[in-house]
Amino acid sequence: MNKPFYRIATEIKKLQDTDPQLTQQLRKYIYNIVGCCQTVHRDMGPFLNEYMYQDALEICLSEAGFCGEDLIREYYFKTSFHNRPINHPHKVDFLVNGKVFVECKAVSALLPEHRQQLFNYMRLAGIRLGILYNFAPTVDQCEKYYYDPDLETIFIF
Numbered sequence: 573m574n575k576p577f578y579r580i581a582t583e584i585k586k587l588q589d590t591d592p593q594l595t596q597q598l599r600k601y602i603y604n605i606v607g608c609c610q611t612v613h614r615d616m617g618p619f620l621n622e623y624m625y626q627d628a629l630e631i632c633l634s635e636a637g638f639c640g641e642d643l644i645r646e647y648y649f650k651t652s653f654h655n656r657p658i659n660h661p662h663k664v665d666f667l668v669n670g671k672v673f674v675e676c677k678a679v680s681a682l683l684p685e686h687r688q689q690l691f692n693y694m695r696l697a698g699i700r701l702g703i704l705y706n707f708a709p710t711v712d713q714c715e716k717y718y719y720d721p722d723l724e725t726i727f728i729f
Contacts, residue, residue, distance in 0.1 A: 612707065
């Protein structure tokens with residue numbers, strides 16, 4: 573039986589409940605990336621255009637030492653359907669260290685469709701770490717996710 577092409581992530585599990593040690597390792601791994609996001613939000617302020625935050629985040633990540641192949645803005649990837657390529661590429665805002673997707677938003681609140689978009693990108697590209705960052709509100713929103721392809725499960729950490 574073929575696996576479904578997509579699966580809506582209706583239940584997101586806490587990685588801390590499953591693997592506390594992995595949770596701590598991942599938090600350390602993305603610490604500087606999240607710090608750059610926080611710096612951008614603090615210095616730029618809320619309620620700006622998403623592209624302004626992306627521009628500022630690219631600068632901040634570069635200043636933090638992420639550059640060259642370690643920092644790809646507008647990372648394009650392709651996928652397939654029934655073992656046939658889909659020609660239209662997908663785009664995520666940033667790929668950092670070849671291992672972390674960063675998806676930027678500037679909306680009043682993160683919605684399930686924002687999360688599902690990131691989850692689908694992670695699953696389709698085989699990227700296990702994702703950060704969904706909302707710069708628009710007065711208090712920024714940061715959600716960090718881990719995708720386990722063996723379990724086909726998304727964990728928040």
